[in-house]
Amino acid sequence: MNIKDNIEIIKQRISEAEKKSGRPEGSVKLMAVSKFHPAEAVKEAFEAGQLLFGENRVQEASEKFPPIITQHPQINVHMIGQLQSNKVKKAVSFASCIQSVDRIDLLKEIEKQCSKLERTINILFEVHTGEESKSGFTTEEALSESIEAVANGQFPHIIPCGFMTMAPFTDDEKLIRKSFITLRELSEKLRRQYPALPMTELSMGMSGDFEIAIEEGSTLVRVGTAIFGERDYSK
Numbered sequence: 001m002n003i004k005d006n007i008e009i010i011k012q013r014i015s016e017a018e019k020k021s022g023r024p025e026g027s028v029k030l031m032a033v034s035k036f037h038p039a040e041a042v043k044e045a046f047e048a049g050q051l052l053f054g055e056n057r058v059q060e061a062s063e064k065f066p067p068i069i070t071q072h073p074q075i076n077v078h079m080i081g082q083l084q085s086n087k088v089k090k091a092v093s094f095a096s097c098i099q100s101v102d103r104i105d106l107l108k109e110i111e112k113q114c115s116k117l118e119r120t121i122n123i124l125f126e127v128h129t130g131e132e133s134k135s136g137f138t139t140e141e142a143l144s145e146s147i148e149a150v151a152n153g154q155f156p157h158i159i160p161c162g163f164m165t166m167a168p169f170t171d172d173e174k175l176i177r178k179s180f181i182t183l184r185e186l187s188e189k190l191r192r193q194y195p196a197l198p199m200t201e202l203s204m205g206m207s208g209d210f211e212i213a214i215e216e217g218s219t220l221v222r223v224g225t226a227i228f229g230e231r232d233y234s235k
C-alpha cells in the first residue's frame, strides 16, 4: 500500500460517512498528520493532491515544512500538539493554524508573536473531553475566559475558528462517541453565545475513530497512521 492509495481509501470512507450521517458531500476536510514521517512522505501525499497537514512538534515541523511551503505555497500546516510558550515564535513563522490552544497564556504569546510579524493566525480551542487524554482546556470557566478575551478584542491577530478534541484511547465506541458529542454540544452552546466569532470548525477524529467523529459533526479529521503507516518513535 502506498500513501496515494491510502489517501484515496480514506477519502472514500469520509465520503461514505458523510452520506451515512446525512451530511453534505465535501463537508469534512482531511488533514494528513505527518509527524515522525519524513519530508518525502509529505511530498508523496502532496502529489496525491493533499494540501492540509498536521504536525505535533514545532522543531520537527520547522525543519520539514518551510522548504515545502516555499515550493508549494498552497500547502497548509497546522500545529496539533501541546505547545510550549517558548515555541510559539517559531510555530507562527510557518503554521497557518494552531489547533492546540489550551490556555489563555498561550493566546497572549501567539498574539505577541503574530503582532511582531504583522500577521493574523487561525486557532482552535482544544477541549479535554475524554478521561485518558491529557491535553486541552479542562474547565468550561477557563475556556470561556479565553473566548471572552478574544471576543473583547484583546487578541486582534488571532482568529478563533472553532474547537478541537482527542477522544480517549479505547475500544469502547460509546466512550469515544461521548467525547465527540461533548465537544459538539459545547461548540453549539459557545457559538450561540458568541455569534460574531467564526467558530465553525470541529476538529475531531483520527485514524481509529474518524467515522464516528463525522457522524457526530466533525468538519476536519486528523489522520496519520492510516495514511502514512505506523510511526517510528525511536527516531
Ligand SMILES: *Cc1c(COP(=O)(O)O)cnc(C)c1O
Residues within 6 Å of the ligand: 033, 035, 056, 080, 081, 166, 205, 206, 207, 208, 222, 223, 224, 225, 226
Ligand atoms: C498523532 C495525532 C493524530 C493522528 O493520529 P493517528 O491515530 O495516527 O491517525 C491526530 N490528532 C492529534 C492531536 C495527534 O497528536
